[in-house]
Amino acid sequence: MIGVNKPTNGHFKGQTKPTGQQSGLHGTSQLPSAPIIRSSIPQSSGGIKFGDDWKKCLELPQKDNRVKTSDVTSTKGNEFEDYCLKRELLMGIFEMGWEKPSPIQEESIPIALSGRDILARAKNGTGKSGAYLIPLLERIDLKKDHIQAIVMVPTRELALQVSQISIQISKHLGGVKVMATTGGTNLRDDIMRLDEIVHVVIATPGRILDLIKKGVAKVNKAQIMVMDEADKLLSQDFVILIEDIISFLPKDRQILLYSATFPISVQKFMNKHLKKPYEINLMEELTLKGITQYYAYVTEKQKVHCLNTLFSRLQINQSIIFCNSTQRVELLAKKITQLGYSCFYIHAKMMQEYRNRVFHDFRNGLCRNLVCTDLFTRGIDIQAVNVVINFDFPKSAETYLHRIGRSGRFGHLGLAINLITSDDRYNLKSIEDQLVTDIKPIPGSIDKSLYVAEYHSVDPDDDDDGTLWP
Known part of the structure; x- marks a missing residue:
């Protein structure tokens, strides 16, 4: 069993092991506890004069x-x-x-x-x-x-x-x-x-x-x-x-x-x-064209093992993993850390300054994996996220659409993987029909060209400096 430090305000820290994630990033940060957003940035006209290019x-x-x-x-x-x-x-x-x-x-x-x-x-x-x-x-x-x-x-x-x-x-x-x-x-x-x-x-x-x-x-x-x-x-x-x-x-x-x-x-x-x-x-079709969608048919007990397999085989820049309750978010974040991957979590019951810190740090690439509730489905734009995993399958097509839309931002490629239990199978079919989309069984290996762009590959120096490259 890998030792787990006590979770701190949505940040778990665990010993990182080499995997398909290519050296997970540690959940520590030197940034301030919350970004300041009330004061306006000093404004200037840039010193541009008439006639300048x-x-x-x-x-x-x-x-x-x-x-x-x-x-x-x-x-x-x-x-x-x-x-x-x-x-x-x-x-x-x-x-x-x-x-x-x-x-x-x-x-x-x-x-x-x-x-x-x-x-x-x-x-x-x-x-x-x-x-x-x-x-x-x-x-x-x-x-x-x-x-x-x-x-x-x-x-x-x-x-x-x-x-x-x-x-x-x-x-x-x-x-x-x-x-x-x-x-x-x-x-x-x-x-x-x-x-x-x-x-x-x-x-x-x-x-x-x-x-x-x-x-x-x-x-x-x-x-x-x-x-x-x-x-x-x-x-x-x-x-x-x-x-x-x-x-x-x-x-x-x-x-x-x-x-x-x-x-x-x-x-x-x-x-x-x-x-x-x-x-x-502009919604002739509902799902983003750049997102490839798969499902893995599992029992509840197999979910964590399946997630571990995905982590080891996928090339993840950053991933967002969705659960259906705040309690399951914290439990899963702890499990992921025990598996050896650094992980943040966020949900609505956390104090606001901690939520700000987690959001800010994850957005700045200080951790690869974020476990969350549907709090994080609305409009959140993090360009480096190329994989979304529904650890718990959502109940509605609308929630599903907003969740998987966290990857494939602004026309880029992304991957959505759904862990489906027997209780979810009718819901899966219903959501496919409502969104007129095709969620396929997960293949033995997933073509990286479907969700990985060279622009967001992992730092070739692999110096674990806590940043994504570039």
């Missing part, structure tokens, strides 16, 4: 040469410059590594810039965040010192992610103030932050409504409201809060709805609150 001055990330599927490449051929965006915003877009608009961005950006309401349906991982953040930031007026836009999201992790993207692409705009506010954080800090200038608020519904009712977040002049993962925001958990928030907005506001799945609740909301919305539907 401004593109030469950009600090571009390494070019992503991985294969991309038609989910993001089947475009009209537009360029970001075609939308008459501010040069400073274009600088931030290109420095994010976004070279050309994806299909949802092509359809959405010009309509959103015109001020019209939008109901957009597009697959997970195809650029929805950019589709609404780019026009939103373009329309911010720095001469006005009030809240001009609100982005509603269902989870704290997604709020953190969207706020970081907003800050990055607006960093040359000369003073756009972005703030994230979520439950589970210090309310006093948010009240003090709102005493200063804030232009864009990215929030979970409960917290922003609390701040609005306290008279701290004044949204009566907010012209734009975005709902990301709108199907979740309009579920029974949130819909009353959303309706309440809208009652504080001006009557001439613009509402943008984005989601991969659109249940009847979304249709009802649209009929009530949107004015002649422009409808976008």
